[in-house]
Amino acid sequence: MSATPLLEVRHLTVEFATRRGTVQAVKAIDISVAKGETVAIVGESGSGKSVTSYAVVRILDRAGKVAQGSISFSGVDLVASSEAQMRDIRGREISMIFQNPRAALNPIRKVGKQIEDVLLQHVQATRATAREKAIEALEKVKIARPAERYDAYPFELSGGMCQRIVIALALACQPQLLIADEPTTGLDVTTQKAVMDLITELTRERGMSTILITHDLGLAAAYCDRVVVMEKGKVVETAPAAEIFRNPQHPYTRKLMKATPRIGMSLRDLLPEGTPASPMTTPAPALAGEPAPLLVVENLVKEYPRPQAGSLLAKLLGKSEPEKPAFRAVDGVSFEVRRGETLGLVGESGCGKSTTSMMLNRLLDPTRGRIVFDGLDIGAIPAKSFAASPFRRRIQMVFQDPTDSLNPRFTAERAILDPILRMGAIRGRAALRARCEELAQLVGLPVELIDRFPHQLSGGQKARVGIARAIALDPDLVILDEPTAALDVSVQAVVLNLLDDLKQRLGMSYIFVSHDLNVVRLLCDRVIVMRSGSIVEQGTAEEVLGAPKAEYTRELLTAIPHPPA
Template identity: 65%
Template sequence: MLTVKDLSVMFQTRRGAVDAVRGISFEVSKGEILGIVGESGSGKSVTSYALMRILDIGGTIKAGEATYSGVDLRRAAERDMRDIRGREISMIFQNPRAALNPIRKVGHQIEDVLRQHAQATRYDARRKAIAAMEAVKINDAANRYDAYPFELSGGMCQRIVCAIALACNPRLLIADEPTTGLDITTQKAVMDLVRDLIRERNMSSILITHDLGLAAQYCDRLLVMKDGRIVEQGDPTQIFSQPQHSYSRKLVDATPRTGASVRDLLPKDMRAAAPVLNPSSAPILEVRNLVKTYAGKSGPVQAVKGISFKINRGQCVGLVGESGCGKSTTSEMLVRLMDATAGQIVFDGGDIAKIPARAFAKDPRRADIQMVFQDATDSLNPRYTARQTIAEPLRRLGKMRGRARSARIEELAGLVGLPLSLLDRFPHQLSGGQKARVGIARAVALEPKFLILDEPTAALDVSIQALVLNLLVDLRAKLGLSYLFVSHDLHVVRLLCDHVIVMKDGQIVEQGPAQQIMVNPQDDYTKSLIAAAPKPPERAIEIPRPELEKTHVEQTAIHDKRAS
């Protein structure tokens, strides 16, 4: 269905030409789901944009061919490409909220695509748009038709994007990181839906992702990309069990999986002995019957419904659950960014729930409770350098000045593994992992006793995630920190946490030791969360390999020899 030969894509920048894709070749067969995996900057998304001819200004297809069902996509007229996009080849974009028009009803946005490709008239467009919504399992589609994107959850917005992409019954679907930011059960529902629709309609698909576990579960074949090149391709089970290229091995090793420790995620030359962690039996935080009620259009809405738990000194407690379960609301009450409606938050022996959030900003205990936010980019001031960001708590709460503050900033940069040469860079000049380190350095600047980590690695590549998780383990041991780790990634929670709390609809449905919860869950909801987590194939026993990388032909020969 699709043949790509020696495709190269170049971008003109202020610093000169940059090669984003470098002579890649692959095919997509009818009915096949092809996975393209790799980290940020590997060229995955650029490849898909080149196929759709929607590259940013400055981007050009420098060389190569891309043929879809006999049509030369590189040389086709723009008028023909407008007809192909949506009707023949459609795309699910990474951020569903950004892909949707915020001031237009979602039903009208589906109609736009249908009418653009002459699949509906003004008389039957509404009916066909509702049918498209029902096809992607949207309940009460007729009423949802008139909703705006901000009125829908992230998972529901993703379904709307799927409905738009599938409305005209395309033959090839490109899904670019379609589940990033979704909770684990919604992720499974969206991916199961896409897979089932592809099978029912005899379509083909390209799944672009940095989640190897997800790719292995849903794809028939994988391509591994690095620096604009394909370094390995083959069957998902083969790539997971016996990766041939060093980069593939690095990605596979960094993927959280059953039986691995947090140190196992690192490259072998970086695996130091893990620190010994001995949490105390004395609590640093006790939550008693905590309640948060909001005023809704049709009456009060309880977001948190009388929950109770405790966190001991030096302990890492995981808080898991789907979007809307009350995790973030609980976190914001604990860090005193939001007032509770009722209940107690006993921190270090005192009930801080009695202190209004505004007044707590001047409380001496403000420095003892800090937070690392989910989106490292959005939580950093774009006009502040890394140095200024880390200096902010030292200036405001620590009252540090001059050389003492400068020395402390450099000490913190060293603590979180941020090179001093990056301190004077702005957020847009830093990678995702570097921005995460700046956020962590800011959070630990005042030597807090308790740290709330809200999905700190959700948007990071697996190898960067491995570094940040190990950093958090080391900081916990070095500084004697206690953590509340909020996440929907159960593999990461199992790696990092001693104790797990499971929330649903504002209530705690189960809590206990992490190993016990993960191996023998008691509540049906917990069981459904664990069942929804992608399960990558097991990694084979490591076999010594020559240091020099082999060509693809040589790799195949080596693999066949080992198999025999």
């Protein structure tokens, strides 16, 4: 690693013109990256870390501009460079991996052709050699069967596979600097480790420099040489990774560290010091004796038919191809959920946990098996008919993306009241408004915000709207599908405590679907680990995550990046 800066940002200020005037998103910051160095820029949403990277590669929104300061890359003034010069630098000298790999790929163009486009644009291949070099790029990012994947479209690939394609695109021209903007958001722990190991291996092989933009402090600690902490557009602390995590100097850095779930912590430990105790501490009434489980799942199976192969000529001749066996997404799953408990459902992408939760919520019909809810087999009720059944109001769901799960044309009030308007008994504008305000207060959403639309709310506020909507009908069971995956660590800490408080107050049961094992450890009473559609281990959270019996569970735990204690 050379001490000579490859990238040098000096006194950079970035402004955006808005209807309410000029907003400074980045305020006179200094950042440098040496040759061969990996630097993390950490901070929460709105801290300015992504805007800084967009300013470096000159892809700011039209309303944004560099108001002052300089950006020097390998001696070239990027602020003063023409657009033609920047087009040559982007991809060839500086490449970027964006947060959402599917959104970064052209959905109607084969992934191999997209890599060819980059190679041809920067004269790294000829028409004759482009295909060979694109397949070679896929091979370098460890894509299985690269020649076959060359002809795949993004929708045919998993999230982890799409991320590898984006990495192949970014590294195809062997740039000097790679900027990775939240490259592992939404990925399970083993895929996250594989992606980060791959980025680290390839960049070190080529002597490249890397900027990792993340809000995951464990990731920054595990993979970076130095860490730059940003808050509200300013750099508040810069230090070597080991030093900043062992001895953080700035209060904001300490706040981020405190809000990051780790072994030995409790939910309350995540909150800032001085946070008042929750007013919702009254537990649900205890039931005499050991009550019957609220939900019993027996030998649940979900199969999908595979498309049948066969040439057009064979079909015209009436020759039938042997049928392919159906794909089994969920394979004989059995478990129960007790009243008032939180059951964690964990595993890698494609393990069947989301398919299982959709069957339990009756959005999908099972192929075989029983779903017994409060003594009745609701799995026998077709999914199309379940919405009109009295059980619909008793099982609700909080979805993963707090933005995509809200209708952009509904105010927060309309979104919260939607289940009541469809299935509730409350009528009259005043009564509905009063119920909405009550729900908003329960989830800690300021009442004055309920007349706003989703785009006028923060991520944490939208998450609260989704939770308020899910509890509007006083359900017995709430299925939580990665409800904090898109949130900053401090917002996540508040939302997790809120969920726990609501469960105690309202006597609900939770099924918590997640790939974040540290969060599962904090929130869940029992844990189920799934792999390839089957359960490999289940038990109390302490047993499964503290002393796992299955090798696969141990692999998941080993893959978690941890900041130093």
